[in-house]
Amino acid sequence: MTAPLKARVTIMLKDGVLDPQGEAIRHALGGLGFAGVSGVRQGKVIELDLAPELSGDAEAAKAEVARMCEGLLANTVIEKYAVEIL
Amino acid sequence: MTAPLKARVTIMLKDGVLDPQGEAIRHALGGLGFAGVSGVRQGKVIELDLAPELSGDAEAAKAEVARMCEGLLANTVIEKYAVEIL
Numbered sequence: 001m002t003a004p005l006k007a008r009v010t011i012m013l014k015d016g017v018l019d020p021q022g023e024a025i026r027h028a029l030g031g032l033g034f035a036g037v038s039g040v041r042q043g044k045v046i047e048l049d050l051a052p053e054l055s056g057d058a059e060a061a062k063a064e065v066a067r068m069c070e071g072l073l074a075n076t077v078i079e080k081y082a083v084e085i086l
Numbered sequence: 087m088t089a090p091l092k093a094r095v096t097i098m099l100k101d102g103v104l105d106p107q108g109e110a111i112r113h114a115l116g117g118l119g120f121a122g123v124s125g126v127r128q129g130k131v132i133e134l135d136l137a138p139e140l141s142g143d144a145e146a147a148k149a150e151v152a153r154m155c156e157g158l159l160a161n162t163v164i165e166k167y168a169v170e171i172l
Contacts, residue, residue, distance in 0.1 A: 004124070010131055025132065025159070034154050036140030036147075038090070040132060045096055046111065047127045054122030061122075068120050073111070 005055040006086040007065045009073055012043035017078045046073060058085045091141040092172040093151045095159055098129035103164045132159055144171045 013019050022040040029037050048068075054061045065083045074081040099105050108126040115123050134154075140147045151169045160167040 012131070012133070022132070028158055029154060032154075032157055034150070034157075036137045036150065037134050037154075038137045039135035043131045043133070045098070045129045045131045046108070047098070047129070048123050049125035051122045051124045064120070064122065068115060068123075071118055071120075072114055 003055070004052060005050045005058065005061055007048040007050060007061065008084045008086055009046045009048065009065060009069055009081055010043060010084075011046070011069070011074045011079050011081045012041060014078055014080050043079075061085055089141070090138060091136045091144065091147055093134040093136060093147060094170045094172055095132045095134065095151060095155055095167055096129060096170075097132070097155070097160045097165050097167045098127060100164055100166050129165075147171055 019041050022042045025042060026037055026040040029040070048065060050061055050065075054064060062083050062085050065085075066081075069081045069083065070076060105127050108128045111128060112123055112126040115126070134151060136147055136151075140150060148169050148171050151171075152167075155167045155169065156162060
């Protein structure tokens with residue numbers, strides 16, 4: 001019996017896709033007096049608790065989470081994702 | 087002259103705060119046939135490009151980004167944040 005794994009998926013807009021939410025944050029930081037920020041990109045992070053049947057093999061779990069990203073979690077037209085197994 | 091630093095801020099709801107968005111993702115994954123997920127939490131990730139005047143000292147940059155989190159980026163009543171300097 002192995003301990004249940006967790007997976008962390010980080011989803012960001014691809015480079016070159018405009019990020020108005022990040023731009024709004026950059027502007028708000030400037031307005032608050034935080035001068036040292038030249039660019040901001042905002043994305044999502046999704047933490048998944050994997051059930052025991054997925055927790056035996058980290059490589060297989062990573063591949064399954066990548067399938068979840070392709071099928072539901074990320075819009076791969078404009079977003080890129082990264083999967084980490086914790 | 088040092089290379090500009092990047093900072094990554096990860097903001098998650100605190101444990102114990104209900105996460106309906108994560109719950110919706112868990113439900114949707116189940117509906118698509120992905121059975122091996124027992125829990126989902128969704129959060130935000132914000133990547134900051136730090137200007138040269140903040141990039142000289144990683145510890146000082148981390149402290150400044152933490153101040154940005156306290157002042158704008160995170161709602162510390164219900165959210166926790168983590169700062170990484172990349």
